Amino acid sequence: MRVGPHGILQTLADGVKLIFKEDHIPREGDKFLFVVSPYIIFACSFAVFAAIPFGRSILVSELNIGIFYIMAISSVIVMGVIMAGWASNSKWSLLGAMRSAAQIVSYEIPIGLGILSVVMLAQTLNMQEIVKGQDGIANWLIFRTPFTFIAFFVFFISSIAEVNRTPFDLPEAESELVAGFHTEYSGMRFALFFIAEYANMFAVSAIASTLFLGGWHGIVTRRDVARSVVIKTLFLVFVMMWIRWTLPRLRVDQLMNLCWKYFIPISFFNILGVGIWGLIFPKDSRLSIIISIAAIILGLIFTFGVLGKSLSKGPKPPPSSAERRVSATT
Secondary structure, three states: OOOOHHHOOHHHHHHHHHHOOOOOOOOOOOHHHHHHHHHHHHHHHHHHHHHOOOOOOOOOOOOOOHHHHHHHHHHOHHHHHHHHHHHOOOHHHHHHHHHHHHHHHHHHHHHHHHHHHHHHHHOOOOHHHHHHOOOOHHHOHHHHOHHHHHHHHHHHHHHHHHOOOOOOOHHHOHHHHOOHHHOOOOHHHHHHHHHHHHHHHHHHHHHHHHHHOOOOEOOOOOOEOHHHHHHHHHHHHHHHHHHHOOOOOOOHHHHHHHHHHHHHHHHHHHHHHHHHHHHHOOOOOHHHHHHHHHHHHHHHHHHHHHHHHHHHHOOOOOOOHHHHHHHHHO
8 A cells, every 4th residue: 555556656757756766878989879869769758649539539649651751760769778888888778779779770660561461452551541442441551452461560570579569578688688778767757767668568559450440440430439449448458468478589690590580481471462463352252351361361270270280299209328328429
């Protein structure tokens, strides 16, 4: 009860505590970059929301190039991370910043290619117009073609890596780098990093729900339901947190292999598939949607069947002593 009923005021208590904590700046660090970098990350994280529509009339600015603006402004965040790592004059901070730069730049490629597959179908960069073309759950872009269904999962997993969440939190790996690029930060500057991180989680989830899940269109009705996009976004945030407590952290080589060897080729395949689908079905019809949903269901059945067979086999037993002696003699 010290922080409210059932601890509901814990977040407020932590915020007040961070306000009064000592503001430490490394003696040999770059003071200007050290002070500026948290504000760059914080500002860019919240500037993304200007182009995300939360309703037919709930939008800060309806930009004709809204999705392009989001990609451009979110790319600036990595500069703030590098500045924070460099200005701290710490090997842990610098190594975490370099990891973050490599990770964000790499995973921006499958994210951009996934967005491109959506733009090819919607024929616009305007976020509001993309949502207007998804009235009704059958018209959501995730179900419009089998390739956008794959693109959604590539986009969402890449977004988890983009915001440095587990199992992709290598820039902050506390078991290796103390706290990564923000090791030397304290007080409210430390809090700005974490506020920006959770704002980024909400932002990428809102973008995913806008591009693939119908945005502010209701799940059952086609009316403008502002809470609909919030519910979809919070569900995706919940999935991110669920993954955090389920999967262990990847190694750096596994992280890069997943991006360059799997996600990028799959993303190019999706773009090619969306282009061919557009030639076969120039206009969306009931037939094209039925074929798309049927292909998605068959693909899921095949995927789960292959995974079930591979998991049922189990790991190979270790070789016996006799087999080891035979292999050693040969």
